[in-house]
Amino acid sequence: MDSNIIGHFGPYGGRFVPEALIGALDELALAHEVAAKDPIFQAELAELHKTYTGRPSIITEVKRFAECAGGARVFLKREDLNHTGSHKINNVLGQALLTKRMGKKRIIAETGAGQHGVASATAAALMGLECVVYMGEEDTKRQSLNVARMKLLGAEVVPVTQGSRTLKDAINEAMRDWVTNVETTHYLLGTVAGPHPFPTMVRDFHRIIGVEARQQMLDLLGRLPDVILACVGGGSNAIGIFHPFLDDKEVRLVGLEAGGSGLSTGLHAATISGGSPGVLHGTRSYVLQDENGQTIESHSISAGLDYPGVGPEHAYLHDIGRAEYRAITDVQAMEAFGLMCRTEGIIPAIETAHALAGAMQIGRELGPEAVLLINFSGRGDKDVQTAANYFGIPLQ
């Protein structure tokens, strides 16, 4: 491992891709680097966030829910109120602007829960780009509402029938498309995984969550929160809120992974809690894998967390002890989901419910003095059918 080259987080990250993609990755890294320092690009993105995304997203204190979290003070960073209903739009608008700058006319994207696919289709419609979204066939069934949304927005949705027919296979298929069409096409990757520059670039586009939240907490309380919590699949919303707090050593950073049926059952998607270092989808990080290095299929009630890899920066933050990662089971997540609906009148995405369950645990551990900030990454409209089935509510 050459730690002197860019795109590494300790031993993690890097590029494990066919040589055919190196030119496009270099082009993208350069475009990102230039844009990051370009006031015109930054102003354009800021204007879009203000007038289209609806930023800054607000902070909501949830006092009734907090009673289920040991009486701690609990605050939500409301990324669910963004246009398209989750944090995903932050990254998508940034990359879509870069796509135009690179002179490409077509974007491809992978999606699990459909949130990133919807956000990509949205940005493509806004900017006049062609959009193809790869989605595991299994997920197109779990998230049929989002499939319809993408189609309404003018995107083509390609159901992927290979492998486990979920997010990891959608990424495989998107990468095959990219290798073939790289000259005209940008791969709008939706999380902080994949080869350099994706983990860094996607993080930078989501840092706005943490930057806003830090100032908002200071304005509200005159202090920083004790603990910041976020769900982790690939880890984009988590790194977005964690990153601006990395130097605030007194702030605990907690990522909540999808524990599925429980770590001991092997049926989970908790890559850091239950996996080991390896290479998947172009980056070195933690991976769910067997003794031959074959990827093990992940399991979670949440399509958006159902991924056997995780962003390399999370692997690094875990190893150096700056962030901690816990697994939340399907049952724990759905309990928190139900509580948030009934105590606060807010329906969370099932992904987000994992972070809520983590807050219930940590709030009880720390007691009423603690201040918790949860990245409320997405709203639950897309999950109504899954949740109704889970709670036994008949659908007419």
Added chain:
Amino acid sequence: MSTPLDTLFIKTRSENRAALIGYLPAGFPTQEGCIAALTAMVEGGVDAVEIGYPYSDPVMDGPVIQAAAETSLRNGTGAREVMQTLTAISQIAPSVLMTYWNPIERYGVDAFLAHVKRNGGSGVITPDLTVEESGAWIEASTTHETNRIYVVAPSTSPERLQLVTGATSGFVYAASLMGVTGTRTAISSSAQELVARIRAVTDLPIAVGLGVSTPEQVREVAQYADGVIVGSAFIRLLQESATLTEGIGRVRELAQQLSSGLQRS
């Protein structure tokens, strides 16, 4: 250092012809069936063999090899079966492994190459290993005297061609087009251009792969490349045949047809 693969290219260059390289994933269609089919390939005229390590997430492969890899993984193929296949085939032809990176990392870089060498392998093709991530790989392959075969593509810049071929031994794998493995009706013009660009920076043998499946295509590529790699076409014959015996017969036949077009005019 000189591997059986190095020796082969010295020989084919002196004979003014290209080498024919055949590919199958280990464990496909079965463990024994794979060894039998590779043996038939060599009997039919294939000069060197590429044994694939089937992997769960083969992003460089088209539908044919994906399906073969899935079959192989369902058969329970792992490192042991891959090495077994290598041991058997390296006794009859120069043999290399082709594998995505994670199985190597999981096995242990040094141990992997030690076992490749011990089992008679000449080297390893690593389609998703970049030179930047190759520190331990270069060290171990030097220690164990095995060929490091990298894949370059039509999009590879002149600067990177220099960098990648500088780290390569055995041969340079030239991807004929931008895309994944699988048969194509015609060889892309980008293949010949790429080979010319590689020739400008290295004297290493160059083998062209991706999309080569017919005797006409082999004849065409053999005019300008040192090696021609055929994979999906062999796999398709095995997938389409009613019995393994029939499939193996057709594999031998195709190898015979392809090997008739290797001589340069």
